[in-house]
Amino acid sequence: MSDHCCASEGAIAGALEKIRANGGRVTEPRRAMLAILGKEHGPFSAEELHKKIGGAGCDVVTVYRSLQAMEEIGVVRRCDFGDGTYRYEFNDGEHHHHHIICRVCRSVETLDVCVADGLERMARQKGYQKVTHTLEIFGVCPKCA
Amino acid sequence: MSDHCCASEGAIAGALEKIRANGGRVTEPRRAMLAILGKEHGPFSAEELHKKIGGAGCDVVTVYRSLQAMEEIGVVRRCDFGDGTYRYEFNDGEHHHHHIICRVCRSVETLDVCVADGLERMARQKGYQKVTHTLEIFGVCPKCA
DNA sequence: TTTCGTGCAAAACCTTTGCAAAGTG
């Protein structure tokens, strides 16, 4: 309950259940990926995730494919930090947050605030369905300034 | 004044001036790119922009390089619509807007609202400098739903 | 004239795809 930095075991179990509910299979690579995404909450690129899975791991292609599959059903969320590589993080239901990325050292800070609900509502009123959004903040952090 | 869909001549002139002020050169390709970005306000990919410049145009590589240079000094802004291609639009000073992108037909609607000012302020309070942000809304548009 | 931009070609990079074999429910 209310563990700020990590997804609970239950959340990961729920994610696995969601995979099954959508006709997907729960495999070893997916378990491993979700374990890391739930614990370190990153966001990580496919490459980074692949390294973290390590020896027992799977092919990088599998990481790409699994991330894509899990993103489509909302189990993970994709972030773009503007450096040509997509990163993924565990999608903790409605409680989403955003990041401040330092343009110089690439450090990432998490902001537990979301201000885009109004915009999402606006989009729904315009007739859009399955509305989501991406929001990232960029700047030069105190250490690099 | 207050032309909703286009940047004024003055805005483009200002952009050119900003390029010079940052030690850049105002070249034919850059004029052409800004003319289109100011008029159609896109956002366009480098490839699209290159096609729009047309016969008199320049190499695609030049478009890439110019867009990058102009983004660094804030003359244009880069958007990520999640399909692996970056798009650029004219950066009209403080008056920025956001987009709703249809996940199916890839149509783009403009939202003249920005809700991230609070987040930017928060970032500045944390000691970040040169704060910017990206925010895009995704959904399935009425026609595709 | 000094510095920056451009063209061309090639490279780098991340991500996707095809197909047969293996795993999941």
Add this chain to the structure above:
DNA sequence: CACTTTGCAAAGGTTTTGCACGAAA
């Protein structure tokens, strides 16, 4: 057993880089 996922290899597509030449201030 039907269907999904994986591995391997290869392709795809966008963006970047090197270098000599040309252009801007």
